[in-house]
Amino acid sequence: MRVHNTGKRFAAGVLAITLVGGAVPANIGVFDLSGSTVVVASAEESEQNISKATITMKAHSPKVLSVELDGTILQKNIDYTVSYTQKDTDGNTIEFSEPPKAAGNYQAVITGIGDYQGVVYRAFDIVGSGYEGISIIDGGQGTHTPSNEHLWLIFDKNKNTKWCSRVISAGEYANRDSDWLLFEADTPFAIHNYVLTTANDTSRYTGRNWKSWRIYGSNSAAAAEYSPTYTDHKVTDIDEDIWSLVHQVTDDTVLEPVNFTEFPYAVPHNKCKYKYYLLILDDIVDSYDNIAQMSEIEFNADLPVTVTHVDAVPVGCLNEGNIECWYDEYNDKYYLDEEATKEITEEEVIIPTIGRHTYGEPEWNWDEKTQTVTATFTCEACGEKHTVDAEIQRSSIAATCTTPAYTSYTAVVEFEGETYRSKPKIYKGAGALGHSYGRPEWKYDEKNHTVTATFKCERCTDVQTIDATITSKTTSPTYIKDGKIVYTAAVKFNGQTYTTNKTVILDKLTYTPPTITYLKGEGAVKLQWTDIKGAEKYGVAGFINGKWRMIDEGEGTSYILKDLQAGKEYKVCVATKLNGEWFTDPSNAITVTPKPKAVKDNPAVTYAKGNNAVKLSWDTVDGAEKYAVAGYVNGRWQILAEGIGTSYVLRDLKAGFQYKVAVSAMFNGNWNTDFSNAITVTPNAAATSPYPKFETQVKDNRIGFKWEAVPDAEQYAIAVYRAGRWVPMKQFDSSVHTWTTPQVKSGTYTAVVIAKINGEWVTAHASSNAVTIKVF
Numbered sequence: 148m149r150v151h152n153t154g155k156r157f158a159a160g161v162l163a164i165t166l167v168g169g170a171v172p173a174n175i176g177v178f179d180l181s182g183s184t185v186v187v188a189s190a191e192e193s194e195q196n197i198s199k200a201t202i203t204m205k206a207h208s209p210k211v212l213s214v215e216l217d218g219t220i221l222q223k224n225i226d227y228t229v230s231y232t233q234k235d236t237d238g239n240t241i242e243f244s245e246p247p248k249a250a251g252n253y254q255a256v257i258t259g260i261g262d263y264q265g266v267v268y269r270a271f272d273i274v275g276s277g278y279e280g281i282s283i284i285d286g287g288q289g290t291h292t293p294s295n296e297h298l299w300l301i302f303d304k305n306k307n308t309k310w311c312s313r314v315i316s317a318g319e320y321a322n323r324d325s326d327w328l329l330f331e332a333d334t335p336f337a338i339h340n341y342v343l344t345t346a347n348d349t350s351r352y353t354g355r356n357w358k359s360w361r362i363y364g365s366n367s368a369a370a371a372e373y374s375p376t377y378t379d380h381k382v383t384d385i386d387e388d389i390w391s392l393v394h395q396v397t398d399d400t401v402l403e404p405v406n407f408t409e410f411p412y413a414v415p416h417n418k419c420k421y422k423y424y425l426l427i428l429d430d431i432v433d434s435y436d437n438i439a440q441m442s443e444i445e446f447n448a449d450l451p452v453t454v455t456h457v458d459a460v461p462v463g464c465l466n467e468g469n470i471e472c473w474y475d476e477y478n479d480k481y482y483l484d485e486e487a488t489k490e491i492t493e494e495e496v497i498i499p500t501i502g503r504h505t506y507g508e509p510e511w512n513w514d515e516k517t518q519t520v521t522a523t524f525t526c527e528a529c530g531e532k533h534t535v536d537a538e539i540q541r542s543s544i545a546a547t548c549t550t551p552a553y554t555s556y557t558a559v560v561e562f563e564g565e566t567y568r569s570k571p572k573i574y575k576g577a578g579a580l581g582h583s584y585g586r587p588e589w590k591y592d593e594k595n596h597t598v599t600a601t602f603k604c605e606r607c608t609d610v611q612t613i614d615a616t617i618t619s620k621t622t623s624p625t626y627i628k629d630g631k632i633v634y635t636a637a638v639k640f641n642g643q644t645y646t647t648n649k650t651v652i653l654d655k656l657t658y659t660p661p662t663i664t665y666l667k668g669e670g671a672v673k674l675q676w677t678d679i680k681g682a683e684k685y686g687v688a689g690f691i692n693g694k695w696r697m698i699d700e701g702e703g704t705s706y707i708l709k710d711l712q713a714g715k716e717y718k719v720c721v722a723t724k725l726n727g728e729w730f731t732d733p734s735n736a737i738t739v740t741p742k743p744k745a746v747k748d749n750p751a752v753t754y755a756k757g758n759n760a761v762k763l764s765w766d767t768v769d770g771a772e773k774y775a776v777a778g779y780v781n782g783r784w785q786i787l788a789e790g791i792g793t794s795y796v797l798r799d800l801k802a803g804f805q806y807k808v809a810v811s812a813m814f815n816g817n818w819n820t821d822f823s824n825a826i827t828v829t830p831n832a833a834a835t836s837p838y839p840k841f842e843t844q845v846k847d848n849r850i851g852f853k854w855e856a857v858p859d860a861e862q863y864a865i866a867v868y869r870a871g872r873w874v875p876m877k878q879f880d881s882s883v884h885t886w887t888t889p890q891v892k893s894g895t896y897t898a899v900v901i902a903k904i905n906g907e908w909v910t911a912h913a914s915s916n917a918v919t920i921k922v923f
Contacts, residue, residue, distance in 0.1 A: 197227060197259035197267055204255065205285070207274050207299070209246035211255060216263075226263050230256045248282075250275025277304025278445065285329035287375060289314040289437070298328060301444050306407055309346040311355075311440040319435045324380050326428040326439055329373055335366060335420040338393055339479040340450060342411045343402065344443035353404035354433020355440040359397045361429065363390040364421030373425060382427045390425060393417065402432075407442065411450055415476035416493075450477045452487045457496075464505070464529050468498035504531055511537070511558055511569040520558035522567060535560045537569070548583075548607045552576030582609055589615075589636065589647045598636035600645060613638045624653040626681070626725045656681070660735035661704075661721050667742045671709045674739070676721045678704050683724045688731070690718035695733060697722070711741040747814045749821055750774070750793075754828045757905035758837075758859055759802060761828045763810065764794045771812035777822065779807035784822055786811075796905060802832035831859070837909040838916040839863065841900040845922055848890040854900045856884065862903040866910070867896060868917065873910050875901070896920045 200216040211229050214221040221227055231243040233253045247253055255269040276282030276299075286298045289312040296311035314323040341362075349356060367389045376384045394414045401410050424446075431439045454473035462468030472491065473482045481496045483489040509522035520537040537558035546552040555571035587600035598615040615636035624630030630653035637646045661676035674687060686700040687708075698719075699706065711717060720736035722729050750765040763776060775789040776797075787808075788795055800806060809825035811818045841854035852865055864875040865886060876898070877886060899917035902909055 195259075195263050197221075197257065197263045197265040200257075200267065202255075202257060202267060202269055204269060204271060207272055208284070209253065209255060209271065209273070211257065211269075214257060221263065224260075226259065226261055228258050228260055230258070232256060247273065249273065274299040276302055278302065280334060281330055281332040281446065283328055284331045284371065285373065287324065287327045288312040289323060289326070289439075291315045296440075298326070301328070301441055302330075304443070304445070306344045306442045307347070309440055309442040311346070311438060313438040315437075318437060320431050320437045320439065322380065323437055324375075324377050325382050327375055327382060328426040328444075329370075330424040330426070331371065332422050332424075335422045336447070337417050337420045338362070338364070338414045338424070339417060339447055340411055340413050340477040341394075342409050342443075342445045342448040342450070343441055344445075345402065345405055345408045345410070346440045346442045347406055349408075349440070350404050350406050352436075352438070352440070354431060354436040355438050356399075356402045356404065356432045357396075357428055357430075357439065357441060358399050358432045359429040360395070360399075361392065361427045362394045363425040363427075364393045364419060365390050365423045365425070366421055367423075370423035370425070373423075375427075381429060391419065391421075393419070393421070393424070397429075404432075409448075411448065411477055413476035415474070415479060417479065452480070453477060454482060454485065454487050456485070462498040462500050464503060464526060464531070465500065467500045469496050470498065472496050504528065506533075506563070509535075509560065509562070509567055513558070513572070520569070522558065522560045522562070522569075524562060533562075535562055542571075546577045546580055548580050548604055548609060551578045580606060582606065584611070584641065587613075587638065587640070587645055591649065598634075598647075600636070600638040600640070600647075602640060611640070613640060622653075624655045626656045626658055626730065627728065629653060629655045656725075658723070658725065658730045658732065660730075660732040661685075661723065663719070663721055663735055663737050665737065665739045667740070668707075669742050670711055670713065671707055672711065672717075672739045672741055673705060673707050674719065674721070675705045676735075679723045679725070681725055683727070686722040686724070686729065686731075688720050688722055690720075690733075690736070695720065695731070700724075708739070713741055713743045716740050747771075747812070747819060749812050749819050749824050750810055751824055752808070752810050752826050754808075754826065756829070756831045757796070758832070759800050759830050760796055760798045760905045761800065761806075761830050762794060762796045762905070763808065763828075765810050767793060768812045770814055772816070773813050775811045775813070775818060777809050777811055779809075779822075779825065784809070784820070786818075797828070798905075800830040802830055805829050836916075837902055837904055838912070839900045839902060841918075843898070843918060843920055845920065848893070848922055849887050850891065850896070850898075850920055850922065851885070851887040852898075852900065853885045856881075857902045857904075859904050860902040861906070864901050864903070864908065865898060866901050866913065867898050868914070873899070873901070873913050875908070891922055893922050896922065 197214070197216065200214045200221065202214055203212040204210060205212060209231055211223070214223075214227055223229065231247055231253050233241045233243070233247070233251060235241055250273050252270070252272045255271060257267040257269065259265045283299055283302050288298045288310070291313045292298070293311060296309055298310045298312065300308040301310035312326045343357065345356065363385060369389050375382045378384075394412070396412070401412065403410070426444070428439055452475050454475050457469065457472050457474050459471040460468045473485050473487060474480075475482070475487065481491050481493060483491055504526040505528050506524040507527055509524045512521045512523065514520070518539070520539055521534050522537050523532055523534045525532050537560045540557045540559055541554065542557070543554045544550070544552060553576055554574045557571045558569035560567050582604040583606050584602040584604055587602050590599045590601065592598070596617075598617055600613050600615055602611045602613070603609070615638045617634055617636050619632050619634045621632045622630045632651045632653065634649045634651070635646055636649070637644060659679070661679055663674060663676045665675065666673040676685070684700050684702055685704065687698045687706045688695045689698050698708075708717065708719070716738050717740065718736055718738050720731070720733050722731040724730070747770060748768065750768050752763055752765045754764065755762045765774070773789060773791050774793070775786045776795045777784045778787045787797070797806065797808070805827050806829070807825055807827050809822040811820060811822070813819070837857060839854040839857045839860075841852055844851040854863065860881050862878055862881060863883065864878045866873040867876045868874075876888075879886065897917050897919050899913050901913060
């Protein structure tokens with residue numbers, strides 16, 4: 148703790164107190180410790196040894212106020228450093244690089260550096276606080292304050308102790324320096340209340356109660372170094388850049404002359420949080436007594452809720468409003484009910500103001516008699532009125548084409564940073580002059596095919612643009628003469644019609660010969676060509692004996708060239724008659740040829756070998772009415788068969804013999820006897836037996852068949868002899884070789900397996916290959 152000594156300093160070289168064991172003598176203050184024991188690190192003594200220095204420290208504080216050697220004040224961290232040590236309960240030394248804050252006994256270690264050497268140890272103690280998070284770090288009290296009634300006891304949370312500050316020789320409090328206390332909090336906080344507790348004998352010594360005091364707050368680090376300035380023993384010159392007044396009591400009427408009694412003080416609506424607080428005691432109740440005493444001071448005590456009614460205040464343009472509520476000034480809390488059960492925040496209580504009036508446009512008041520104008524502004528929110536004298540600005544305007552001459556008067560005021568202008572008062576003079584237009588300027592828009600006429604006033608900048616009505620007269624071009632379009636644009640303006648002409652030349656037509664195509668016919672071709680606009684006639688010309696000769700002419704766009712030879716090419720072109728003249732351009736000439744004479748061919752023939760037979764096949768021929776199979780027999784062709792099909796089987800052929808055959812098609816009732824498509828065929832040798840070998844098995848009135856494959860078989864069948872003939876019972880693909888009947892009636896059955904070869908079922912000699920089957 149730092150304590151300011153309000154008495155006189157002892158003579159230099161005298162040890163005033165020893166700060167050990169926590170004992171605090173009556174004369175607490177700044178004192179000289181130069182006579183105490185010195186421990187020197189260096190064995191040599193010299194003029195630069197710090198052991199000769201006078202060390203001055205704050206009582207109950209690690210603060211080294213000064214180190215003076217031979218009249219020179221040494222500089223910390225240049226001439227010396229300060230560190231701290233403490234003994235723990237086991238006697239071990241604990242070192243501190245920063246000043247300690249916890250209560251206890253310590254040693255300051257002052258070590259010479261630079262031009263200085265040696266080490267000095269100074270013992271001191273720190274007195275603890277009774278309240279968590281805040282403690283007294285400095286103060287000023289009477290020089291004759293008893294050691295058991297020193298200033299730290301006002302903050303030990305024990306009302307049975309007290310701070311009793313006195314100066315025996317002062318005579319009265321006004322004749323000695325005011326007492327003061329400096330507090331430091333771990334975390335900045337706002338004071339809502341504080342409680343003073345009277346001492347044990349206040350009822351006897353009533354004049355010792357406090358009468359006037361001030362409390363300041365600060366967050367500046369400089370606050371921790373506070374040192375008072377006195378004028379007539381009163382603390383003055385509080386640095387407002389460091390300290391802010393939090394609460395002040397003058398001529399107190401709350402404290403009573405009673406013992407051990409708590410008296411709360413409210414600091415309502417305080418939201419400012421500070422780390423440092425400074426309490427200055429300006430006066431006591433009995434100014435003729437020089438002793439001030441108080442048992443305890445406590446900040447933000449847990450006080451019971453005590454509310455006072457707060458009327459609702461409507462919000463104003465310049466002032467805040469609030470809702471009706473109840474306020475606890477000791478705990479700085481708001482409630483919606485008198486019973487204090489519904490707490491609300493201050494933000495919910497306050498109705499914020501916009502902080503200014505809201506003015507609209509002013510009301511202008513013209514006084515024609517005095518030729519003055521005033522502007523009255525009315526607040527739209529509260530109705531407050533403010534009248535301002537206006538400046539009158541005069542402006543004269545000469546007559547123009549559209550407006551008469553006039554003089555205008557406008558009132559102007561500056562109000563709350565804005566400029567306002569009245570509607571001008573107009574006094575007319577001479578009439579409007581009217582426009583004077585000359586001839587128009589014509590503008591052609593080739594893209595949109597429009598024309599505009601622009602009239603400009605000769606006296607002003609007025610411009611009138613009018614869309615013109617356009618008419619045209621066209622002289623069409625021909626293939627021998629240019630044409631033209633004459634456009635006439637007309638507008639009507641101010642009762643007069645204005646026109647302008649523009650001629651567009653149309654180039655004479657460019658002859659492009661028609662494009663010729665043709666269709667082939669037998670002995671002829673049909674020419675066709677594109678139509679030429681304006682054509683009077685067309686002529687068909689042929690390139691004959693090295694020259695173009697006109698063959699025929701007419702008005703159509705097609706022509707048939709007849710009596711042409713197949714396979715011969717003919718070069719032709721088409722000329723056009725336009726405006727009475729023939730235009731011939733052989734660049735459109737084409738070469739044509741008629742269809743070749745139709746040749747109707749017989750079909751190509753293929754065959755498949757069978758046993759003593761072959762199967763002939765061919766494709767259909769367009770236009771064929773029917774077909775005939777012809778054979779080359781005895782040196783000439785003979786028709787063997789005819790029909791409309793595309794296949795035929797030649798039977799009873801001998802294996803190993805070759806047969807020359809062809810197919811002839813009939814067209815228009817005539818056979819095509821061109822047998823150049825003839826082919827030579829030969830059959831396979833006949834099989835030894837066309838009947839499959841088979842076996843049967845009867846079970847559960849079902850007959851099972853199993854047979855062997857026969858070469859060239861196309862299908863198989865189970866045949867039963869019934870009513871004097873063989874009847875196929877079931878047919879199968881050539882890949883099937885087994886079959887079981889459904890259940891049949893009991894009896895005797897004659898059956899055989901037969902094969903289909905070359906498209907026919909082989910049944911000859913079936914009886915000799917059949918078996919008899921009995922079903923029981």
